[in-house]
Amino acid sequence: MYEILYREDLAPVTKLIEVKAPLVARKARAGQFVVIRVNEKGERIPLTIADFDREKGTLTLIFQEVGKTTMMLGTKRAGDYLASVVGPLGHPSEIENYGTVVCVGGGVGIAPIFPIARELKHAGNKVISIIGARNKDLLFWEDRMRTVSDELVVTTDDGSYGRKALVTEPLKEMLSAGLKPARIWAIGPAIMMKFVSLTTQPFAAPTIVSLNSIMVDGTGMCGACRVSVGGQTRFVCVEGPEFDGHQVDWNLLLERQRIYVDEEKRALEHWKDHGCGCDDGC
Amino acid sequence: MPREQIERQEMPTQDPQERIHNFYEVALGYPEEVAKLEAQRCLQCKKPRCVEGCPVEVPIPQFILALREGDLAGSIRVMKTKNNLPAICGRVCPQETQCESMCVLGKKGQPVAIGRLERFIADWERSTGVQKPEIAPPTGKRVAVIGAGPAGLTAAGDLARYGHKVTIYEALHAPGGVLIYGIPEFRLPKDVVRSEVDYVLSLGVDLVLDCVVGKTLTLEDLFADGYEAIFLGTGAGLPMFMSIPGENYNGVYSANEFLTRVNLMKAYLFPEYDTPVKIGKRVAVIGAGNVAMDAARSSLRLGAEEVYIVYRRSRDEVPARAEEVHHAEEEGIQFKFLTNPVEIYGNDKGWVRGMRCIRMALGEPDASGRPRPVPIPGSEFDMEVDNVIMALGTRPNPMVFTDALGIERTRHGTIVGDPITGRTTRPRVWAGGDIVTGAATVISAMGAGKRAAADIDAFLKGAFTEADWHVKKEEVPAAHP
Ligand SMILES: Cc1cc2nc3c(=O)[nH]c(=O)nc-3n(C[C@H](O)[C@H](O)[C@H](O)COP(=O)(O)OP(=O)(O)OC[C@H]3O[C@@H](n4cnc5c(N)ncnc54)[C@H](O)[C@@H]3O)c2cc1C
Numbered sequence: 021m022y023e024i025l026y027r028e029d030l031a032p033v034t035k036l037i038e039v040k041a042p043l044v045a046r047k048a049r050a051g052q053f054v055v056i057r058v059n060e061k062g063e064r065i066p067l068t069i070a071d072f073d074r075e076k077g078t079l080t081l082i083f084q085e086v087g088k089t090t091m092m093l094g095t096k097r098a099g100d101y102l103a104s105v106v107g108p109l110g111h112p113s114e115i116e117n118y119g120t121v122v123c124v125g126g127g128v129g130i131a132p133i134f135p136i137a138r139e140l141k142h143a144g145n146k147v148i149s150i151i152g153a154r155n156k157d158l159l160f161w162e163d164r165m166r167t168v169s170d171e172l173v174v175t176t177d178d179g180s181y182g183r184k185a186l187v188t189e190p191l192k193e194m195l196s197a198g199l200k201p202a203r204i205w206a207i208g209p210a211i212m213m214k215f216v217s218l219t220t221q222p223f224a225a226p227t228i229v230s231l232n233s234i235m236v237d238g239t240g241m242c243g244a245c246r247v248s249v250g251g252q253t254r255f256v257c258v259e260g261p262e263f264d265g266h267q268v269d270w271n272l273l274l275e276r277q278r279i280y281v282d283e284e285k286r287a288l289e290h291w292k293d294h295g296c297g298c299d300d301g302c
Numbered sequence: 303m304p305r306e307q308i309e310r311q312e313m314p315t316q317d318p319q320e321r322i323h324n325f326y327e328v329a330l331g332y333p334e335e336v337a338k339l340e341a342q343r344c345l346q347c348k349k350p351r352c353v354e355g356c357p358v359e360v361p362i363p364q365f366i367l368a369l370r371e372g373d374l375a376g377s378i379r380v381m382k383t384k385n386n387l388p389a390i391c392g393r394v395c396p397q398e399t400q401c402e403s404m405c406v407l408g409k410k411g412q413p414v415a416i417g418r419l420e421r422f423i424a425d426w427e428r429s430t431g432v433q434k435p436e437i438a439p440p441t442g443k444r445v446a447v448i449g450a451g452p453a454g455l456t457a458a459g460d461l462a463r464y465g466h467k468v469t470i471y472e473a474l475h476a477p478g479g480v481l482i483y484g485i486p487e488f489r490l491p492k493d494v495v496r497s498e499v500d501y502v503l504s505l506g507v508d509l510v511l512d513c514v515v516g517k518t519l520t521l522e523d524l525f526a527d528g529y530e531a532i533f534l535g536t537g538a539g540l541p542m543f544m545s546i547p548g549e550n551y552n553g554v555y556s557a558n559e560f561l562t563r564v565n566l567m568k569a570y571l572f573p574e575y576d577t578p579v580k581i582g583k584r585v586a587v588i589g590a591g592n593v594a595m596d597a598a599r600s601s602l603r604l605g606a607e608e609v610y611i612v613y614r615r616s617r618d619e620v621p622a623r624a625e626e627v628h629h630a631e632e633e634g635i636q637f638k639f640l641t642n643p644v645e646i647y648g649n650d651k652g653w654v655r656g657m658r659c660i661r662m663a664l665g666e667p668d669a670s671g672r673p674r675p676v677p678i679p680g681s682e683f684d685m686e687v688d689n690v691i692m693a694l695g696t697r698p699n700p701m702v703f704t705d706a707l708g709i710e711r712t713r714h715g716t717i718v719g720d721p722i723t724g725r726t727t728r729p730r731v732w733a734g735g736d737i738v739t740g741a742a743t744v745i746s747a748m749g750a751g752k753r754a755a756a757d758i759d760a761f762l763k764g765a766f767t768e769a770d771w772h773v774k775k776e777e778v779p780a781a782h783p
């Protein structure tokens with residue numbers, strides 16, 4: 021059992037928790053993820069390690085409530101426990117001094133992009149960041165991102181804060197104006213990563229994305245997370261989660277993310293019908 | 303009744319028409335009188351051939367003798383001198399190719415039903431309270447066992463009985479390995495696995511779950527933490543695919559994913575349990591091992607109307623246990639022999655719609671000694687299916703090797719290990735089970751765990767040192783590939 025030490029609401033559907041998992045914290049690095057289970061009957065879901073504290077033995081996880089598991093997780097408070105926290109899984113981001121880099125975070129993707137931006141900054145890069153969300157309420161960590169970025173652009177789809185645009189727009193302008201970043205990291209919903217990749221491709225700007233496929237065990241055993249990269253089948257959990265965005269078969273990823281939509285709806289209804297918010301996943 | 307006139311006793315099973323709608327156990331076990339009657343058949347051979355057929359050398363005539371004399375406690379005690387997991391072995395061992403294949407009664411008629419008797423006494427013990435064996439006084443030595451499958455559990459149990467302090471590290475959230483995530487409830491109830499795991503833990507073994515060695519901890523960390531020996535029993539869990547077009551369509555599963563969803567995550571109880579699985583009307587399972595049978599029979603129970611086993615060789619080469627093939631046939635699984643998929647079709651939403659196959663003929667024997675299947679040109683045909691489950695076999699998961707220096711591996715990804723001692727090419731690290739042999743059997747994994755435990759014990763007690771470390775590098779043959 022893994023204790024939640026702290027919890028914060030970043031936005032109406034975006035929550036942050038700090039979980040005690042000393043063995044995982046000891047090894048965690050930017051770009052990696054954990055697989056958690058909320059309770060004994062719960063699904064195993066992957067969440068990126070948004071931050072970690074080796075001394076305190078804690079991990080920071082940020083999640084958006086999209087379905088039953090993340091909503092159930094959203095009911096947890098400090099002092100509650102998670103049934104499992106496994107990790108750190110996946111490869112860490114390759115951090116070097118590349119020169120100038122761009123970090124693009126969309127929606128809940130701002131969480132995983134933060135530690136990467138921070139390490140890139142530490143490594144001596146000039147970090148240009150673009151963060152965006154559908155609206156102002158969904159934005160978070162602007163201040164944190166500012167501390168690790170040389171430049172920061174904030175966008176919202178509806179213009180309720182920052183610039184009214186999708187994250188791809190300022191990115192395209194920068195590239196058109198002659199910016200030649202050594203690498204671009206983009207993390208967010210698959211559809212956003214797809215369009216970032218399509219935006220940067222004509223400029224031949226190396227673009228790294230962190231793929232959020234459906235997973236079960238997260239250790240290479242099930243093959244649920246397979247994606248096609250450069251025409252080859254790859255497992256996101258053990259070979260990723262980061263891949264070359266220009267090589268990813270985005271339509272396949274988007275289709276595979278929809279496998280269980282009907283079942284997910286049923287699970288959510290079942291849970292809401294029982295509506296007790298109790299711990300046994302009923 | 304004279305011994306020779308007693309027939310081999312059948313074990314009652316759930317009716318096929320009923321059981322395809324539930325996940326309850328298919329085979330129901332012998333009642334006590336029937337077990338005793340079956341036990342009467344054993345000739346108590348002076349040189350029992352059956353024992354030679356058993357990878358862990360269970361004293362078969364002795365446990366059968368005690369059973370037929372009504373000394374059930376004595377019978378299980380004899381069993382457990384060699385086998386820590388009898389309720390599991392009694393259910394899933396391929397007895398027909400091991401102990402029972404050697405039984406002298408089998409020469410002329412039917413061998414003694416050794417597996418069913420084993421199951422009977424193990425179940426009797428579970429229902430009356432499990433006894434603890436003698437444990438040697440503590441040696442103060444610590445051993446780490448990686449992986450809580452049959453190999454790891456057996457090694458841990460034996461090492462604890464030798465008096466060492468053992469901790470098992472397991473990547474998943476539940477112990478048991480394939481027994482818990484792969485083999486379905488209707489063949490091996492999970493509370494049977496749980497109670498045999500609890501027995502191993504009751505010997506003083508610690509269990510750390512949710513810990514992926516190579517990621518959460520490395521072997522170097524474990525040595526630094528003061529472990530004096532490490533046993534690797536991490537199995538062969540990495541699924542294989544065929545690399546044919548269409549393999550990534552929605553509705554194509556690896557058997558591992560499918561079975562993990564159903565067994566470990568209990569998708570058959572969805573939405574009470576959160577993890578779903580998606581099964582259509584027609585399911586094709588590729589392969590014909592135990593894994594394929596389990597996937598096919600689970601599909602049926604999840605509501606599929608037609609389930610096919612598609613296998614590129616013929617019935618004679620089917621690697622699954624005879625009993626399971628028999629049960630599958632009774633349940634209406636359809637076998638397509640000498641057939642191999644070449645492409646999977648999808649619809650415009652990315653879902654499986656059908657599968658193109660080619661007919662095969664059997665040629666000369668290949669490296670495995672079995673006839674090589676060769677495609678018959680121009681014999682392609684299509685099957686309409688909503689799901690394809692790939693049960694083509696598995697390979698060792700390389701995760702444990704991150705930072706594991708000095709452990710040599712074969713080109714198949716398995717560990718180069720000494721078949722007798724389980725030693726790897728790195729001193730103080732032993733390995734056994736599927737990670738050495740490739741996908742094999744529960745009992746061969748247990749045998750490897752036992753032999754390694756004995757060698758580890760000898761090492762920890764000073765019978766040899768790191769300077770004497772040597773490894774006989776024979777490729778260990780798998781029971782079936
Ligand atoms: C490596 C990795 C890291 C991730 N990190 C984070 C993170 O830091 N924070 C976070 O909020 N989420 C993250 N995700 C996504 C997260 O795992 C899913 O949101 C979660 O599994 C949804 O579970 P649920 O039961 O609440 O929703 P479900 O009921 O399973 O799904 C609800 C809806 O969300 C969609 N959905 C399901 N899974 C995903 C997914 N993997 N990606 C996008 N949409 C999905 C479904 O199609 C459905 O429409 C990550 C995924 C991966 C693979």
Ligand SMILES: Cc1cc2nc3c(=O)[nH]c(=O)nc-3n(C[C@H](O)[C@H](O)[C@H](O)COP(=O)(O)OP(=O)(O)OC[C@H]3O[C@@H](n4cnc5c(N)ncnc54)[C@H](O)[C@@H]3O)c2cc1C
Pocket residue numbers: 394395396448449450451452453454471472473474477478479480481484485513514515516535536537538539561592593594596623699701702734735736737741742743744745747
């Ligand atoms: C569906 C199916 C049906 C089968 N049916 C039969 C049958 O009827 N009869 C029979 O005899 N055999 C059967 N087998 C084969 C048998 O189950 C295996 O041969 C046996 O389980 C191998 O045991 P093992 O201990 O080597 O590995 P496993 O059972 O695979 O256990 C390995 C354990 O190690 C863990 N692990 C892996 N990597 C790490 C890591 N890095 N860190 C920590 N832990 C790790 C895994 O999570 C797992 O729990 C079947 C196999 C399958 C898949």
Ligand code: SF4
Pocket residue numbers: 343344345346347350351352353362363404405406407414416
């Ligand atoms: S070989 Fe058969 S008859 Fe002889 S001891 Fe073994 S089980 Fe009994």
